[in-house]
Amino acid sequence: MKPFVKHNGLVVPLDRANVDTDAIIPKQFLKSIKRTGFGPNAFDEWRYLDRGEPGMDNSKRPLNPEFVLNQPRYQGASVLLARENFGCGSSREHAPWALEDYGFRAIIAPSYADIFYNNCFKNGLLPIVLPAETVDRLFKQAFAAEGYALTVDLAAQTVTTPSGETFGFEVDAERKHRLLNGLDDIGITLQHVDAIKAYEARRKNETPWLFAS
Amino acid sequence: MSARTLYDKLWDAHVVHVEPDGTALLYIDRHLVHEVTSPQAFEGLKLGGRKPWRIASVLATPDHNVPTTDRDKGIADPISRTQVETLDANCHEFGLTEFAMNDARQGIVHVIGPEQGFTQPGMTLVCGDSHTSTHGAFAALAFGIGTSEVEHVLATQCLWQKKSKAMLVKVEGTLGQGVTGKDIVLAVIGRIGTAGGTGYAIEFGGSAIRSLSMEGRMSICNMAIEAGARAGMVAADDKTIDYMRGRPYAPQGAQWEQAVAYWQTLVSDAGAKFDAVVELKAEEIKPQVTWGTSPEMVVPVDGQVPDPAEAPNAVKRGDWERALQYMGLKAHTPIAEIPVDKVFIGSCTNSRIEDLREAAAVAKGRKVAANVKLAMVVPGSGLVKAQAEAEGLDRVFTAAGFEWRDPGCSMCLAMNADRLEPGERCASTSNRNFEGRQGQGGRTHLVSPAMAAAAAVFGHFVDVRNLS
Numbered sequence A: 001m002k003p004f005v006k007h008n009g010l011v012v013p014l015d016r017a018n019v020d021t022d023a024i025i026p027k028q029f030l031k032s033i034k035r036t037g038f039g040p041n042a043f044d045e046w047r048y049l050d051r052g053e054p055g056m057d058n059s060k061r062p063l064n065p066e067f068v069l070n071q072p073r074y075q076g077a078s079v080l081l082a083r084e085n086f087g088c089g090s091s092r093e094h095a096p097w098a099l100e101d102y103g104f105r106a107i108i109a110p111s112y113a114d115i116f117y118n119n120c121f122k123n124g125l126l127p128i129v130l131p132a133e134t135v136d137r138l139f140k141q142a143f144a145a146e147g148y149a150l151t152v153d154l155a156a157q158t159v160t161t162p163s164g165e166t167f168g169f170e171v172d173a174e175r176k177h178r179l180l181n182g183l184d185d186i187g188i189t190l191q192h193v194d195a196i197k198a199y200e201a202r203r204k205n206e207t208p209w210l211f212a213s
Numbered sequence B: 001m002s003a004r005t006l007y008d009k010l011w012d013a014h015v016v017h018v019e020p021d022g023t024a025l026l027y028i029d030r031h032l033v034h035e036v037t038s039p040q041a042f043e044g045l046k047l048g049g050r051k052p053w054r055i056a057s058v059l060a061t062p063d064h065n066v067p068t069t070d071r072d073k074g075i076a077d078p079i080s081r082t083q084v085e086t087l088d089a090n091c092h093e094f095g096l097t098e099f100a101m102n103d104a105r106q107g108i109v110h111v112i113g114p115e116q117g118f119t120q121p122g123m124t125l126v127c128g129d130s131h132t133s134t135h136g137a138f139a140a141l142a143f144g145i146g147t148s149e150v151e152h153v154l155a156t157q158c159l160w161q162k163k164s165k166a167m168l169v170k171v172e173g174t175l176g177q178g179v180t181g182k183d184i185v186l187a188v189i190g191r192i193g194t195a196g197g198t199g200y201a202i203e204f205g206g207s208a209i210r211s212l213s214m215e216g217r218m219s220i221c222n223m224a225i226e227a228g229a230r231a232g233m234v235a236a237d238d239k240t241i242d243y244m245r246g247r248p249y250a251p252q253g254a255q256w257e258q259a260v261a262y263w264q265t266l267v268s269d270a271g272a273k274f275d276a277v278v279e280l281k282a283e284e285i286k287p288q289v290t291w292g293t294s295p296e297m298v299v300p301v302d303g304q305v306p307d308p309a310e311a312p313n314a315v316k317r318g319d320w321e322r323a324l325q326y327m328g329l330k331a332h333t334p335i336a337e338i339p340v341d342k343v344f345i346g347s348c349t350n351s352r353i354e355d356l357r358e359a360a361a362v363a364k365g366r367k368v369a370a371n372v373k374l375a376m377v378v379p380g381s382g383l384v385k386a387q388a389e390a391e392g393l394d395r396v397f398t399a400a401g402f403e404w405r406d407p408g409c410s411m412c413l414a415m416n417a418d419r420l421e422p423g424e425r426c427a428s429t430s431n432r433n434f435e436g437r438q439g440q441g442g443r444t445h446l447v448s449p450a451m452a453a454a455a456a457v458f459g460h461f462v463d464v465r466n467l468s
């Protein structure tokens, strides 16, 4: 996994609450058996005017000029500013894959759906929770100033605005450690093989029907 | 030991190891696998040169992409076909049990797990699908995971988890005639919102929950995720144990007795502390209909489409306005005056035998209304289908003008050929009314099976409590 330490990037404000993973990556793209290439179809139904299907040449499709991601001033954005309950709905990891493939490195929102939040960390994408009032302030600043960029520092657990205002955020120590170092979960877990085997031996004894096959 | 919640008991029984910050390595007893969220996990497993840790813990089936007609002709869409064939090949390569597309036991993962007795009380159960919360109806800890975690569970039989807070949703009293588990859970989401349960595991309790069948409890736990909670659960009781009896994967002989004794302990202790409690009165719950593009946008069938001017805050006002525009609805329209174009009875929320019986009771002796272009019934599994046919329900539906299909997810998310066209309005027994969920531009209203059948035969929403 790609480590995340510190990142400065252009911010795109997506001013909607309850953005679900169906919207982040519509289901027709879930038929892929690959892990990459979802970026051009991130927010497909909002981003394009026609109906997207797998295998289309996305560069030839008509863009929806109203959609914020398509506006010239937000091209190259890598920090997504969002509203409450971002990433709700389906557990599809294709959603963080699509956001990461599009070029996002961090998301800032007042809250996330649990599964989406968790999936982000597995893919080097940092979901930051800030209080709703703070997020609202960042929205206003992002709308007001073209080229508005934020600096996200995972080690220090801070978000810093262009004017130097700094906001702290919370993150689990274990998640932070793994993301800072780009550690792979399976590798870490397999260091506990003995504990897993001991657990299984005990449970086979206490609850043998769980292990009947 | 101090009084513990059901969630505490399930959690404690599965902890293998704990990190200093409280992140726990949790042992996973059962893993359901389907074709959409597994290919990249199997690929990762192969790239890492790893094998599944415990083959008997896995049950796989294709459900999202499978056609609901003419199965013997195979899958027409080549991309869908590749995904299903990839699942077949992966299961074959790793020696995993799969109910393949033409197996009589194939169906939606969340229907076949309980049906087979593969889902059992006291277990941890995961699947790369958010509606895995369904299985919590069996006093199990069941939740959806992403594809990286699918790979992780395959490789290690464990997951890294932070313990959630515990919420009790208590529904006391007697449900009115025609009011179902689906209406309860929609009413709960209407109350607490789609993020109300974020960070919580919800236990559903109270006399109204205990009075429900296992099917009704599954419909409720299924939609716990729509309230933002990763897991929903119901304490074990005699109904839970009766349901398990004789199922193919249920414990046998002496192990059955031992299991039952354990299952009977799977309740929250008297005096156990919850971090939040939400109480509803069963008598006050009416049949529910969603009007917008989020399950929290819901009102009783005798209500009206709300007015964004009355929204609690500016963000919600914007959401409501956008939802009304997408749904093609005007504020203050009575729900009963909204006509429907299509009706879908199915999905892991409402495609079990009891759901089909409730819908058939409404369809019986009636005809699908002229303005309804398509009314379809999609059983949750091959075995549900066979049972319904043995009871004659298929003939009730077809005589009324419904289509009777083969099992799968179907128009719940329209990954196969079953979908809404832009602008079409659907009464659906599924669990999500998001924009484009049932087809781009499609408009979804979530309801119970009886309410969906009634919308089909009247051509608009009607209050099933008024039907004879």
Ligand code: SF4
Binding pocket: B063, B064, B108, B109, B110, B129, B131, B347, B348, B349, B408, B409, B412, B413, B430, B431
């Ligand atoms: S029926 Fe719908 S919600 Fe359930 S597993 Fe299938 S697609 Fe998901």
